[in-house]
Amino acid sequence: MATDLVHASWNRIDAWLREHAPRTFATLRPPAGDEEIAAAQEELGVTFPPDLVASLLRHDGALEGPEAFRFDTGDRLLGVSGILADTRFLRGIDQGHDGETEDYWLHDYVKFASYDVTSDGLLLDCRTGRDSFGAIGRFFDETGTGFGQADSLGGHLAELADTLERGRDAGLVTFNGRLIWEGPPPARPEWSADDPLPSPDEQLPELDLSYGPTDLLHVSHLDGHEELGALIAVLPYERVAEAARKQVRRLAVDSGLNDYPEVAAALDAWERGTARPRPDRADPLALRLRAVLARADAVRDHTRRWAAEKIALGIWGSPYRSVCESAEIRSHFTSDWRADLHEDLGGLPLPPMPDDRFWGTLNNPAVDSSWYAAQYAQDQG
Structure with missing residues (x-):
């Protein structure tokens, strides 16, 4: 039949x-x-x-x-x-x-x-x-x-x-x-890291450093990561910061940017707990990342441009935003990004898929869930 x-x-x-x-x-x-x-x-x-x-x-x-x-x-x-x-x-x-x-x-x-x-x-x-x-x-x-x-x-x-x-x-x-x-990530050309560090006077794209380590994270960044986003939302700051460091390192390795000594040294220091001051124009890491932006723009390699931006975000920005956005960019390099993120978050049991009630009752001062909180309060009233 x-x-x-x-x-x-x-x-x-x-x-x-x-x-x-x-x-x-x-x-x-x-x-x-x-x-x-x-x-x-x-x-x-x-x-x-x-x-x-x-x-x-x-x-x-x-x-x-x-x-x-x-x-x-x-x-x-x-x-x-x-x-x-x-x-x-x-x-x-x-x-x-x-x-x-x-x-x-x-x-x-x-x-x-x-x-x-x-x-x-x-x-x-x-x-x-x-x-x-x-x-x-x-x-x-x-x-x-x-x-x-x-x-x-x-x-x-x-x-x-x-x-x-x-x-x-x-x-x-x-x-x-x-x-x-989810289709496998496309093969990407090798990225050599043997180009010299540019001088501070060279014309290069600027890094966006408008963010800070205490910036609020809008809940939309977490909601897109489903149960992983819910886990990030309920973890203590220190655990999220540790996961952010691991995710940025993974992203640097995936993208080939970890081969630059300026990037590797900065991430080594960050993992040891050394806070990096806001960069000036002669800062080696900032110069290297700006050079990556210029090179990526020249060859239209948007993913490596994003990787350089997220490395800067990780070092100088909010760990909550960093862990979310690093994972998102890693999805362009590997199909294992969810499992890797879960591991970096400590491999803890995953909560259910978050819904409006979850976000409406979330009590995390680092996350802006005010819209959901207002809707939840209205529904309860």
């Missing part, structure tokens, strides 16, 4: 998720009922391809949230209720005087996976009697529908199972029991 491929593929996907990403596996819902599936087809006035029916009889979609099961396109698997809601919404879009068009949305398209933050997602062609029946396309709200994803949902699930079993080589990451689709 054609649906055998669906069952076999879900067996492989479920087994992989149970072992490598149990929290993502837990978001897959139990099977939908036959009557519910039949009612959905009647309501939409279409016939679901057998592969979609077989898939719904295995998993009625996935729960929402950052841990949700998603395809490698970032689209969350929808259950029957989601299929109905999203398909009805797309049918209601006004396509202008010409009406429905095949390259935007047709009545017999059915959306089965959603990007969630937009109306983008994966769809099935449910036009019976056509060679395209059961083919998978992807809808973009700005450009419409394009096909070529797969000839069937069974084939698409089989490709997904193959991808999962290839692991990191296929561009996926697991962290804290979650599956995260």
Whole structure:
């Protein structure tokens, strides 16, 4: 039977998720009922391809949230209720005087996976009697529908199972029991560190030193790091400062900037607890970092420019901001940045994904969560 491929593929996907990403596996819902599936087809006035029916009889979609099961396109698997809601919404879009068009949305398209933050997602062609029946396309709200994803949902699930079993080589990451689709960082050209230190009079880009070690960190910097951001928010200042030093060192090594003696010496002193005064124009570290900015600008190496800026931020700025931004830039160099950050934070148990209540009740004088606090107080009042 054609649906055998669906069952076999879900067996492989479920087994992989149970072992490598149990929290993502837990978001897959139990099977939908036959009557519910039949009612959905009647309501939409279409016939679901057998592969979609077989898939719904295995998993009625996935729960929402950052841990949700998603395809490698970032689209969350929808259950029957989601299929109905999203398909009805797309049918209601006004396509202008010409009406429905095949390259935007047709009545017999059915959306089965959603990007969630937009109306983008994966769809099935449910036009019976056509060679395209059961083919998978992807809808973009700005450009419409394009096909070529797969000839069937069974084939698409089989490709997904193959991808999962290839692991990191296929561009996926697991962290804290979650599956995260994140392509491997691109290969970067080597960065030699044998250029001489420029003179103080040389025309070089200036470092942004408008920040200070006691600056408040806006909660948005933490929220983007999900459970790691929540951990940073509740740790004592000393632990965050230690993690910031480790993250900056990792970033310097990743980017090749640690090969400069001025950078390595400054980080060595920083790790020993030696506070570095604000630099003047002759400061060797500042000169070196400014020279890196100039060289990176010349070859359009934005990532190494960012690395130089974050090294300066680490040494002269707030450890809370430094640890967040160093980790963010490290994501351009390594897929292990989350695990490394967790290790540098002491490997402590990770809190749940932070929500508005978490940020609204946060009591950390180094973090500006005032907006969430006001909203929480209003909700409680």
